[in-house]
Amino acid sequence: MLSFTQKGNDQEINPSAQSQEAVQKKDNVGSKQGQKPAIQAKQQTIQAKQLPIQAKHKPIQAKQSPIQRNSSKGVVQRNSPQGDDLKQRMSAQYKVDLSEYKEHPNSSFPGTVGADATIQGKNIHYGPGKFTEENRKHEFGHAIDNAKNGTPKGDKVINGKNIDTTREAAADKIMNTPVQAKVGEGEQTIQQKAAHSGDGNQPLQTLSRIGDMPKVFEALNKKNPKANLTVDKDLEKYWGLLVKHQHTHNIANMEAISVDDAVNILTPTAMQEGRSLAVRSKRVDQSIKRSQSLNRRDESNNIQNGGIEQGDISLLNTEQRGRVNTLVRNQMIDESIDSMLQRADASLKEFSDKMEAASKKIQTKLAGDYQVAGLKGRDRIKQKTDLKYNYDPNRVIDVVRGTFTFKTAQDLADGAKILIGDFKIAQQKNDIGRQSDTGYRDMKLNVRLSTGFMGEIQLQLKALNDAKTAGGGHALYKLIRDASEGRDTVFDNDEKGHEKAEDMKTKLDQVKATLDQKAQSDDAITQEQANEYKTFLDRKKGEIGKGATVKVSADELETLKAISRQVYENANKQVDSDLKNQGVAREFFTTLNQHIDDQKARKAEKSVKINAPKNVKKGSGYKRWFGNGDRVGYGNRRFRVTDVSGHGNNCLIHAIAEALGVHYSEAGAQILRRGIGINHNNFLENNNDIVNNITTNLGHRVRINWWTQDGNGNITPAGHATYGNGAAHAPINIVNVSDNHFQTLNEIQLANNNAN
Incomplete structure (x- = not known):
């Protein structure tokens, strides 16, 4: 199994082992479920936080990932002052008395229903190692919701116990709301404390708890012991600076600032560096620029390459890029691509070194072959910029790229775990364990380098790779890709165009040979069907040549995809057999695909929220x-x-x-x-x-x-x-x-x- 953790805006997957009992448990369903003891079936229901193991038809929920992390960060010891403080602060914030609720850390009870934590009446039980602040906030959220809206009746019965899953959203909302911190005599949120600046209307989520600011001050005091910063004395001033810098230094949102970012932003002030605000502001800008570069995304949360300079077209949003006149826009895109290729070239050595280091680990165990390709060509970057990414060149995140090729699905899964441990993963894509309309399947890891620039690692299976090369699949891919992007396949009217045209004709002949071989050796295709496909390919070959433009209609596109599926069919049988017989690999890809689907759904939901204001009718301006x-x-x-x-x-x-x-x-x-x-x-x-x-x-x-x-x-x-x-x-x-x-x-x- 995998556990999914998050660093900044970038998602990562880390391998972790789950117990066989949990994997095989038949009654694991949904998220945050619970149980009720039989002797109290008529009086109480239980609401519980579900373990990350899910029924096969359920997606992995991203909100569960922090519970799965292996570190002990956030663990609270029973009856500790910090534990009491959280209960008191939430009681005061929501005006609900939580003092009578009893918490039972290291309880075996949640495990009996496959849960991390449960609440029943005024007893809250936490499984071993699950007495974390997030779990506590969630269960206190249920207590607060029940006090205000009544105890729910329960909607499911598992193992003879009544559970409730109808109020998870209410508990999650409370869990995700910053908890008010005690400052001096009274209680108020940190962002309210800084409201005097006029800019404190947006909470800094990663620093919203008072327990985080001492970490910032501790780091600043190490840099300048004379500063002697404390929460009591300096919280208002330094939090106010962070909120102010949100606007004057173009921070997209306060959630993008980590504790380390905050230290960098506040260092010039703590060190009293520079003799003017302009000098200090410049240094702050540099710190923020680096932080933004390592988490660069556009207004719709799409990943971008970092290191973008002022004036780059990628700093405009989609609507603004569309308003720039065509000549100026093309000039800006060209300048942006020039800058991108320079940054890509500067990042290539780091990528190559990390690929080589990872390959030594992988080859020792799996004998996986690897290759680092040259930078993606300028023409293809421009095509993707114009056709796929709404004139944003920095959404092309595979300019720096490489591949690993594995013999079996299990080898690929094991190799992926090594790469995930060695690189900072921003995004995963995967077709293995899924159906593909072209038949070709692989896994891709988009990785963030220390420069902020992106790279892509393709994890391929040898059987499918052989079909792509020896079977002619790559020629089909180019025709399918161009048609799917709504454009023709064009061959330049020069020697290079002639070479490309002849190469495609040769590969289409390889496809024809593959079809004949399949018609004679298995039942997947008849000779009559093979001949129909070959006739179609001969017709397309006749359109290919130096200076030619090959058009593919919608019906022809579907025919090309059908032929491509035949080319990869035997290789896919081998892959599917591997997945069927290799349970660990099957579980890896099932969990990965669930995670990817969940991330897509969350991104789509966020995109709707982001774009909703854009759909409101505009006024006169x-x-x-x-x-x-x-x-x-x-x-x-x-x-x-x-x-x-x-x-x-x-x-x-x-x-x-x-x-x-x-x-x-x-x-x-x-x-x-x-x-x-x-x-x-x-x-x-x-x-x-x-x-x-x-x-x-x-x-x-x-x-x-x-x-x-x-x-x-x-x-x-x-x-x-x-x-x-x-x-x-x-x-x-x-x-x-x-x-x-x-x-x-x-x-x-x-x-x-x-x-x-």
Whole structure:
């Protein structure tokens, strides 16, 4: 079995052994279930937290993973002051008296119903090693919910005992809510304590308990013993700094900050480094940048490569990238890919070294072959950027890649456990133990390197790999992939294009030979069917050649997939036989697939919540304008806004004219508008032709740095380009507030302590 733990935003899988009794237990169902003693069947129900072993038809629940971890972190000894403090704080927070509830650590009772912890009446039992803060918060959550809403009747009977599973969401909500901390005389949440800053409305989950802040202060005191920081004396100031930095340093959300991140962010203040706020802010930015790089994701929680620099198109959200005009967007994508390939090249040695170190462990036990490939080609990165990832190059996370090939499914499972232990795993993908529409199956690990850049490790099975190479499966894959992405397969009109075309023809002949062999040796396909497939392949071969474009219709795509399944059919029989006969491997892939499915469901649910506000009908956009003289910022840059909203649909002209120091009346703007062929009354779009005409008519050649607003109302880069003909001018800054409403930004030079 596997246990699943979490580091930051990245998911990891670690091998752990489960007892045979637990694996074979037939009455393990659902999550957080429990039992009721028979002698009290009519009076009480039990609500219990389910062990991670699940019935085969149930998915592994991610919320259970912290319970499964092997470390003793979070374990509370019976009758300890910390234990009493948690009960008192939750009593005060929810105004429910928990003092009469008795807790029984190291109890054998939860194990009788396959649970970590149970609550019955005012008795709470914890299994051996399960007296953790999270379990306690969950069971106290049941107690609080029962006190307010009454004890549930129970909805299931297991082993003759009445259990309840209907109130898990209520207990989970309380468990996941930050517990108020005692500060001085009264009790209040840490984020409320820092509310004086005006920015403390978003809790820092990983630091929400008072027990975590001493860890931060301990580390800071080691760096500077003279600081002598304590919770009583310094909590308000330092928590306020963290909350403030959430906004001024572009932290996406406070949950992204770990204890180590907090130490790095607060170090400049604790060490009194630098003589100005600007210098300290720069150092804080560097710390945050590294932390963000190691947990880089977009607004929909999709993994991105770390190390993204200011101005990169990947820093814009999907909607903003779509609003950037095509020429500017393509320029930004090219620049982003250039940066990506440089970072990938710098990360390749670390990836290669870690692959080699892992291979020594794997080859000693399993004789698995490994290979580190060259960086993914620029053309393919651009294809994936445009067709799959909404113009975000940094979602291409397999630029650095390598493979391990194993003889059996059991070998692959064992090798995966070694790799999972040696790499920081951000994401897993797997087809082994599932049906595949093309027949090809493998496992993939997306790994996060110390630079923040991503790599991908493919774990392949030899039988399937042989069919892909010797059986011609790879040629089918390219045609299927291109058609599935909605594009044709194109061969360049040069020698390289000719070589690729001839190679594909050769591999399609290999597929034809495989079909003949199968028709003669087994019952999977008749010779008549094989001949039909061969005729189809000959027709596609006739379309392939130097400079050719091969189109694949929807029906042809399904035919190609059917042929591909035949190519891999014998290899899959061997793999399925391995899984049937190798129980440990079967359990590994079953558990892994359940975990992946659960993660996909959680991500889809989160995506719905994220995108819901985007589906709300937008207003006129004027209410989102910055006020005249407002100061807005990005990182350590600050701008003063010049408001030109009164100029209506010619605001683009007036914003550019204002930035260039050119006086332009509204009548003049209307004349210019008609002169460049704009006959409608809508707001002007900042496309290449319009902006070129405006700047030329204003008599300048100038680089314009474009900005836009993110969902929080902060400005963020949206690309740059040089426009117009005439006198050279220093770069200017224009912000597209929303719906083509433009304003002028004038950069303010930061100086000493006035830089805020």
